[in-house]
Amino acid sequence: MALIELRGVDFSYSEMETPVLKNINLTVEAGEFVSIIGGNGSGKSTLAKLLNVLLVPSAGEVIVDGMNTADEENWLKIRQKVGMVFQNPDNQLVATRVEDDVAFGPENLGIPSPEIRKRVDKALEAVGMEKFKDNPPHNLSGGQKQRVAIAGVIAMEPECIVLDEPTAMLDPQGRKEVMETIHFLNKEKGITIIHITHFMEETVGADRVIVMNQGSIHKSGLPLEIFREIDDLKKLGLDVPLVVELAHELRKKGVEIPAILSINELVDSLCS
Amino acid sequence: MLRNITIGQYMARDSIIHNMDPRIKIVITIMMITALFFIDSFSGYGLFFLSVLVIISLSRIPLLRIIKGLRPVLFLVMLTLILHVFFTRGGEVIWQWGFISIEAEGLYTGFFMVTRIVLLIIFTSLLTLTTSPLELTDGIEYLLSPLKRVGVPASELAMMMTIALRFIPTLLEEADKIMKAQMARGADFESGNIVKRARNLIPLLVPLFISAFRRADDLALAMESRCYHGGEGRTRLYELKVKGTDFAALGVALLLCMVFIYF
Incomplete structure (x- = not known):
């Protein structure tokens, strides 16, 4: 059974407005790393909010681990299973100390104190922030704050983490830290990752890329397949990674290059 | 500059008095x-x-x-x-x-x-x-908890205090940023009498308030997604x-x- 399943989902913020999402059908299997990309207003953030019941679809249904998000009794259970990390690192940390912030989720779940202690230590270790457990969050860098936010979600022991443009407000260093952390969690801890972004180069390591446009799924496939049709992506207002574009242009000029995603791959194919 | 502000006058020491409940x-x-x-x-x-x-x-x-x-x-x-x-x-x-x-x-x-x-x-x-302010909040929450029965939202009050403490440095930093941005465009926060100075603060306060509300909105969403549902059934890391x-x-x-x- 799929971990998350969306069946014919429509969503609009009010009845008068045009729907933000139109007939979305999507399944995510446990352990997958899915990247969702799309331009502004493509509905990707709204889609994220449907996954842990911050929003409920206007039509169709969202099923998480067999539970329907339309049923209010399931909400807490679903939010525990599907954690969410938001864009602004400042606006999602609640407590005045890193450790207390990570404990916030488990505290809400009513977990006994010694068990919270264990989970907090484990979660901070998983994101490499254990040295900062006594710091106030406002002294941390953006990337560190985002890692604390991720630890806060891990401490709830979710099966899936949805990250809604977690790197949009970070510097390149912070972006790297966060991307490494989520790949680590996916590979080593087996946590399903749904990563929403508008940086196409961040989708490179994903198992599957979903391109959203104007509230619908435009296409979906392996990163290599998606990047092959560069002109199509550009039409949607998305920036293609520089190396991919370079390879594309070279190919047009007659240089033979296989499909590549990273600088190293390009170097290898050009120098071989 | 604003990074090292301390809230309240708490002085961390390892002493019998500090370690008391x-x-x-x-x-x-x-x-x-x-x-x-x-x-x-x-x-x-x-x-x-x-x-x-x-x-x-x-x-x-x-x-x-x-x-x-x-x-x-x-x-x-x-x-x-x-x-x-x-x-x-x-x-x-x-x-x-x-x-x-x-x-x-x-x-x-x-x-x-x-x-x-x-x-x-x-x-x-x-x-x-x-x-520490955090301990004080915990203490007050506990001491007020018998009043929960007559409708005093003790844990919610404590949560509000914690959030206020958390966001004071963030908002101060932001105020500083806005102030500098306005000064760069010729705003004057330092001269004139009290009335004039107070009026000059408006271009600082309006954006600050707008951003504070936006932050509150984001934070509410983040808390909800981490299963916050009021003080009921909540446990604590430190009991x-x-x-x-x-x-x-x-x-x-x-x-x-x-x-x-x-x-």
Whole structure:
């Protein structure tokens, strides 16, 4: 059974407005790393909010681990299973100390104190922030704050983490830290990752890329397949990674290059 | 610049007083402050002062720091003294110049009141110096929790306090940023009289408020997605535990209060 399943989902913020999402059908299997990309207003953030019941679809249904998000009794259970990390690192940390912030989720779940202690230590270790457990969050860098936010979600022991443009407000260093952390969690801890972004180069390591446009799924496939049709992506207002574009242009000029995603791959194919 | 601000006057130390349960500290403070008002002689104040000294030395807070803490109330202290010295009548006339006179009774009550205020301030600041805002919040939450039955949202109040503490530095930083951005475009925050200055703050306050509301909105969503559903059924990472020293301290405080009230 799929971990998350969306069946014919429509969503609009009010009845008068045009729907933000139109007939979305999507399944995510446990352990997958899915990247969702799309331009502004493509509905990707709204889609994220449907996954842990911050929003409920206007039509169709969202099923998480067999539970329907339309049923209010399931909400807490679903939010525990599907954690969410938001864009602004400042606006999602609640407590005045890193450790207390990570404990916030488990505290809400009513977990006994010694068990919270264990989970907090484990979660901070998983994101490499254990040295900062006594710091106030406002002294941390953006990337560190985002890692604390991720630890806060891990401490709830979710099966899936949805990250809604977690790197949009970070510097390149912070972006790297966060991307490494989520790949680590996916590979080593087996946590399903749904990563929403508008940086196409961040989708490179994903198992599957979903391109959203104007509230619908435009296409979906392996990163290599998606990047092959560069002109199509550009039409949607998305920036293609520089190396991919370079390879594309070279190919047009007659240089033979296989499909590549990273600088190293390009170097290898050009120098071989 | 704003990175290192501390909220409140908490001084982290490893001492018996710091490690006491915040609830017990709050209760003792309330007891001692109440008892202070029952003291009617300088010898009573002497005993109170002595106990304050003992607490200070146990807490390892430098004496200078506590004296510094008195500075903001200096004006109040002086005013109290002057009013009593010149306007309280009775007893022997010590000094007279025309219709102005200083009488024994005035001098006595003046110093009496000043001592009371000073001791009051020292004792309460000892609480805030040795207890972090977070612990204080926890303590207050627990002490208010019996009132939950009559509808006082104790845990929600504590949550609000924690969030306020969390966002003070963030908003200060933001205010600083906005201020610099406005100054770069010619805004003037430093000249003019009070009215003008207050008016000049509007371009700072409007964006600050807008962003604070946006932050509140984001935070509410983030809290909800982490299963926050009010204080009901919530557990804590650190559970407050009353230890032997807490009971001992409470016992000593009770004894002292009896002495102050009955003698």
